Amino acid sequence: MSKYALNAFMRDVNMDPDCHREYVRDPAGFAAAWRQRANEACALTDTEFEALAARDYGAIYGLGGHPYLLWSFAEAVWVPEITRPELVESYRVRSAAHGYPDTAT
Amino acid sequence: MSEIVGIYGTTHNPLLWRVMGDGSAPPDDLVATRDAFASLAGRMEEARPDTIVVIATDHLTQWFYDNMPSFLVGKTSAVPATFWNEEREFGLPYRTLGGDGELARDILGGGIERGVDFSASDDFRADHSVLVPLLYLNPGLDIPVVCVFTNCMAAPLPPAERFFQVGQAIRKSIEDSPLNRRVAVVASGHLATEVGGPRHFNGSPDHEFDEAAVGWMRDGEVDKAIGTLTYDRLRAAGNVSHQFLNFMVTMGIADGAPAISAEGVKSRFATSPFFEWPTDS
Numbered sequence: 001m002s003k004y005a006l007n008a009f010m011r012d013v014n015m016d017p018d019c020h021r022e023y024v025r026d027p028a029g030f031a032a033a034w035r036q037r038a039n040e041a042c043a044l045t046d047t048e049f050e051a052l053a054a055r056d057y058g059a060i061y062g063l064g065g066h067p068y069l070l071w072s073f074a075e076a077v078w079v080p081e082i083t084r085p086e087l088v089e090s091y092r093v094r095s096a097a098h099g100y101p102d103t104a105t
Numbered sequence: 106m107s108e109i110v111g112i113y114g115t116t117h118n119p120l121l122w123r124v125m126g127d128g129s130a131p132p133d134d135l136v137a138t139r140d141a142f143a144s145l146a147g148r149m150e151e152a153r154p155d156t157i158v159v160i161a162t163d164h165l166t167q168w169f170y171d172n173m174p175s176f177l178v179g180k181t182s183a184v185p186a187t188f189w190n191e192e193r194e195f196g197l198p199y200r201t202l203g204g205d206g207e208l209a210r211d212i213l214g215g216g217i218e219r220g221v222d223f224s225a226s227d228d229f230r231a232d233h234s235v236l237v238p239l240l241y242l243n244p245g246l247d248i249p250v251v252c253v254f255t256n257c258m259a260a261p262l263p264p265a266e267r268f269f270q271v272g273q274a275i276r277k278s279i280e281d282s283p284l285n286r287r288v289a290v291v292a293s294g295h296l297a298t299e300v301g302g303p304r305h306f307n308g309s310p311d312h313e314f315d316e317a318a319v320g321w322m323r324d325g326e327v328d329k330a331i332g333t334l335t336y337d338r339l340r341a342a343g344n345v346s347h348q349f350l351n352f353m354v355t356m357g358i359a360d361g362a363p364a365i366s367a368e369g370v371k372s373r374f375a376t377s378p379f380f381e382w383p384t385d386s
Contacts, residue, residue, distance in 0.1 A: 004170050011169060014190045061301070067344050068258065069165050071301030072190060088306050096303035100340060104260045105170050 003105045005042045006065045009034055009052055010073040024077055028053040058094030064101040107208070107282040111152035111289035112359050113145050114322070114352045114380035117161065117237040118295070119195035121374065128241065137370050141379040142241035148381060149242050154289035156205040157243065157250050158212070158275070160354045161234035161293035162257040166190070175263050176221065176271055179229025179252035180209040186231040197233055203249035204229075208279070208286055212251060215278025221271050229254075234293045234348075242291060255354065257294075257347040265334035268350045269327065272357020290358055294351040298375040299343035309376040314342040315369045318349060322380050325363035327356060343375070355382060 012019045012034070023030040031053040035044050044052070051059035057074040061067065071091065078087050121138065125131040128139040149157075166188045168174060184202040191197045216223045235252055253275070256262055279288050296318055297311035304310040321330040330353065339346045359382035369376040 007165070007170055011165060015166065015188060017189060066165060066258070067301030069301075071305065072194060074301075075194060076190065091301070092303055092305065092307075095301070100302065100344065 002045055002048065003064050003103070005038060005044045006048045006052070006060065006063060007069055007105065008038075008042050009044065010060070010065060010069050014069065014073045014076055020076060027055050027077075057091060058097065061095045062098040062101060064103050066103050067095070107211075107279050107284050107286040107288055109276060109279055109290065109358065109384045110154055110287045111149050112355050112382040112384060113149060113242070113289065114292040114294065114355050114378060115142070115145060115238050115242070116295060116377040117234045117293040118298075118374055118377065119191065119197060119233040119237055121377075122197055122233075122237055122240065123195045127244065134372050138372050138377050141368060141370050141377070145379060145381065146242045146244070149289055152289055153287055154248060155286045156208050156288050157239070157248050158208075158253060158279070158288055158290045159235050159238070159250055159293060160253050160255060160290065160351045161231075162255050162348050162351065163232050163234060165258055166232045167230045168254060168256070170259055173256055173259050174224035174254065175256050177224040177226055177254040178209050178213040178216070179204065179226050179254065180206050180213065181227060181229045182206045184229055184231050184235070184250060184252060186236040188230070188232055191233050195233060197236060200236065200246055202231065202235075202239070202246055205249040205251050205286070207284055208282060208288070209251040211282035211284065212253070212275055212278045215281055216271070216274045219274040219277060221274045238291050238293045253354075255351055257350050258345075260336060262336060262347055262350070265331045265350055265353050268353035269331060269357040269361075272354035273360065275354070276358045276360070290355055292351040292355040292380075294348040294378065295343075295346055296349060296369055296376045296378050297342035297346050298348075300345050302344040304343065308373065309371070311342040311346070312376070314346070315376045319367050319369045319378065322352060322356065322364045323367035325356075325361050327361040330356070349378075352378065352380060355380070359383060
């Protein structure tokens with residue numbers, strides 16, 4: 001079940017304007033509420049939860065979140081707080097630390 | 106009987122839309138890309154299709170891990186295009202494409218009769234993998250479409266040979282359709298491309314792959330393509346390069362014939378593929 005929930009969380013934030021707004025406003029609070037209402041098939045591990053609560057795209061990448069989805073998510077929740085070129089570069093460095101993790105759910 | 110009048114393959118890179126819009130005034134490094142789209146658009150206009158079959162991969166928007174088909178035919182008579190995140194990220198417009206539900210049913214049924222267990226949807230939505238090629242190849246968006254979804258995103262993916270076989274089945278299904286449609290097929294994919302990985306947004310991550318892959322299409326090297334296009338080789342070319350497999354479908358529709366034209370156009374983005382295959386197999 002792991003990774004499925006991670007991807008489902010990112011998809012909600014990426015595609016639902018209300019989720020996006022709430023997560024950007026309060027990442028840890030939104031992540032806790034999301035975790036509480038998720039069904040058993042969508043249970044985040046503690047490590048996944050912590051990465052999401054911190055908007056830590058490097059950690060999410062290392063955990064095997066789908067990279068296409070993760071980039072879109074990272075851009076949605078970090079820009080304009082940092083610029084897109086800054087994010088592109090930081091993401092490049094932080095993902096490189098993990099190589100190419102297995103993304104199969 | 107229906108007839109295939111054009112077989113094409115191209116990119117759906119949505120950053121092209123964000124940077125050059127409709128292509129009326131592209132920056133210098135995208136002029137060649139704009140011109141390659143215009144050339145294919147001209148070819149398709151000459152072919153006068155009644156319907157465009159688009160072979161494309163949804164990016165975990167409608168089709169997600171909770172319900173992931175390998176191959177799926179969209180049967181709707183109207184196809185809403187663009188999701189909220191695509192408007193936000195790429196500036197893509199919301200559009201509703203006309204859908205050719207009758208031909209979709211013939212492709213679905215014909216595929217199933219021929220051993221391709223297509224999934225099907227009466228509530229199909231299109232993301233940029235469908236819309237971006239059409240915005241450049243049929244800017245009026247006035248030709249109905251049939252969308253055939255392929256899973257190139259969520260491993261395990263069907264093998265390259267299966268994509269080729271699906272193309273062969275689609276061809277026979279179209280030719281057996283009594284609708285008398287003139288049908289163009291557009292495969293939507295990538296050459297070597299990475300998004301959300303250590304090599305992203307820095308041009309093509311694998312020029313050697315690009316050159317070889319364009320060569321397989323140009324020369325009709327089906328066995329070489331099938332033998333090389335493993336999951337791992339495609340990932341080594343870039344973490345979303347698997348969408349190149351959609352060109353194996355059009356290669357199958359052309360029954361493995363060498364392409365009429367095959368080109369990889371370089372730009373600031375990943376090298377963009379532009380292919381056309383002959384229709385007389």
